Amino acid sequence: MPSLKDIKKRISSVKNTQQITKAMKMVAAAKLRRAQDAAVQARPYAEKLSSVLGNLASREGTEGHDLLVQREKRRALLIVLTADRGLCGGFNANVSKGAERFVRENPEGFSDIDLMIVGRKGNDYLKRREGLSIAKVYENITGSINYSTASLLGQEVVDLYNEEKYDGVFVIYNAFQSAMTQIVTTEQILPIKPSIPTEESAGDAKIDYIYEPSRGGVLELILPKFIEVQIFSSLLESVASEHGARMSAMDSASRNAKDMIGKLTLQYNRARQAAITKELMEIISGSESIK
Amino acid sequence: MADKLILELVTPYKMVLSDTVDEVIAPGVIGELGILPGHTPLLTTLNVGELTYKKGTEIFHVAVNWGYLEVEENKVSVLVETAEPADDIDLNRAEAALGRAEQALKTLSSEQKDFTIMKAALDRALVRIQVAQKKAVK
Numbered sequence: 001m002p003s004l005k006d007i008k009k010r011i012s013s014v015k016n017t018q019q020i021t022k023a024m025k026m027v028a029a030a031k032l033r034r035a036q037d038a039a040v041q042a043r044p045y046a047e048k049l050s051s052v053l054g055n056l057a058s059r060e061g062t063e064g065h066d067l068l069v070q071r072e073k074r075r076a077l078l079i080v081l082t083a084d085r086g087l088c089g090g091f092n093a094n095v096s097k098g099a100e101r102f103v104r105e106n107p108e109g110f111s112d113i114d115l116m117i118v119g120r121k122g123n124d125y126l127k128r129r130e131g132l133s134i135a136k137v138y139e140n141i142t143g144s145i146n147y148s149t150a151s152l153l154g155q156e157v158v159d160l161y162n163e164e165k166y167d168g169v170f171v172i173y174n175a176f177q178s179a180m181t182q183i184v185t186t187e188q189i190l191p192i193k194p195s196i197p198t199e200e201s202a203g204d205a206k207i208d209y210i211y212e213p214s215r216g217g218v219l220e221l222i223l224p225k226f227i228e229v230q231i232f233s234s235l236l237e238s239v240a241s242e243h244g245a246r247m248s249a250m251d252s253a254s255r256n257a258k259d260m261i262g263k264l265t266l267q268y269n270r271a272r273q274a275a276i277t278k279e280l281m282e283i284i285s286g287s288e289s290i291k
Numbered sequence: 292m293a294d295k296l297i298l299e300l301v302t303p304y305k306m307v308l309s310d311t312v313d314e315v316i317a318p319g320v321i322g323e324l325g326i327l328p329g330h331t332p333l334l335t336t337l338n339v340g341e342l343t344y345k346k347g348t349e350i351f352h353v354a355v356n357w358g359y360l361e362v363e364e365n366k367v368s369v370l371v372e373t374a375e376p377a378d379d380i381d382l383n384r385a386e387a388a389l390g391r392a393e394q395a396l397k398t399l400s401s402e403q404k405d406f407t408i409m410k411a412a413l414d415r416a417l418v419r420i421q422v423a424q425k426k427a428v429k
Contacts (some may be wrong), residue, residue: 032304041306042303042304042305043302044299044301044306045301045302045370048301048368048370049298049359049370052334052359052361052368053372056334077379103303137416147303147304147372150303201392209331209332209333209334210317210333210334210335211333211334211335212320212321212333212334212336213320213321213336217336218334218335218336218359221336222336222359223357225359232303233339250337291399
């Protein structure tokens with residue numbers, strides 16, 4: 001049976017932890033709101049670009065553009081988006097495990113898959129696993145996402161692809177569903193699969209465009225941009241998911257702490273009562289023996 | 292035929308503008324182009340430059356950093372990396388950026404990789420100053 005003092009100490013330490021988790025939850029909630037706004041505001045651009053590309057590709061056909069054509073499947077690159085910090089529930093573990101599974105199961109049938117990892121936590125996990133080849137690691141870039149970060153990543157990926165180092169590029173990240181749920185999603189970003197508009201919606205838009213400088217020229221420029229935008233939006237989603245995951249993890253941690261404090265307080269009161277009863281018994285039996 | 296254009300100006304960060312306007316003048320890659328209602332469908336890339344649009348008698352200027360412009364049935368969608376309306380531009384900052392870019396360009400030769408980057412920075416700063424000054428005149 002722990003002494004009264006021990007229990008008291010326990011209670012105060014749990015209280016301290018609870019304060020920390022509460023504060024972290026609040027911070028995560030504030031950051032989540034900001035990240036969510038950013039993700040929502042970035043959406044029109046991505047949608048526009050995707051529809052422009054779809055229109056263009058449906059007229060142009062996919063031939064002749066390296067970024068649109070599937071080469072022989074030799075090496076692939078998988079970009080894994082994780083967080084730099086922990087304490088966010090299953091966020092990092094889920095996406096890291098998803099990446100590992102992707103490499104082991106290899107659903108696309110590449111002969112080799114390299115990893116490019118964004119975020120310290122993903123690297124911590126994946127570097128200890130056997131049989132994975134990590135090509136590159138980026139840390140501390142998810143703190144403040146801006147478009148230039150994504151555009152640098154995008155350019156690097158496009159360069160690697162053009163050099164034929166890789167014949168396919170995928171990205172795996174936590175797609176933001178709500179603050180509570182994140183879904184690990186794998187997307188192919190290279191070669192680009194444009195969303196060709198359906199016959200119905202394209203019906204009245206079939207008028208031929210004027211292209212400046214030229215059709216091919218426009219497509220040439222728009223394709224790398226499209227990659228950048230895709231990476232940008234998955235980064236934003238990943239960051240929003242991270243804060244969401246941290247918020248719910250910290251929320252349940254605070255709740256657990258509250259339960260624990262309740263239990264400990266009960267235990268403390270019982271122990272105190274037992275001590276009082278014991279003392280009373282002693283006094284009574286003492287006075288009894290004097291009689 | 293509708294006699295207005297719907298102009299949408301979008302950057303990766305947000306939708307900057309969505310408005311009904313009378314005329315759009317954009318910095319196309321092979322020269323400035325003006326778009327009036329009833330324009331043929333068009334898709335073009337844009338340079339770093341100044342995008343102007345007219346709404347009634349008012350004229351607005353926006354500094355844009357290259358992207359795309361699509362015209363489709365009186366709807367003009369502009370996708371650019373950055374877009375700064377004249378009112379938002381800090382003239383002092385733009386001038387400082389111009390000075391920095393000029394300094395850097397002096398030390399670089401045109402073969403170096405940084406040269407193109409700094410050249411782009413120079414262009415951006417110039418456009419920004421140009422746009423900001425127009426606001427002052429207005």
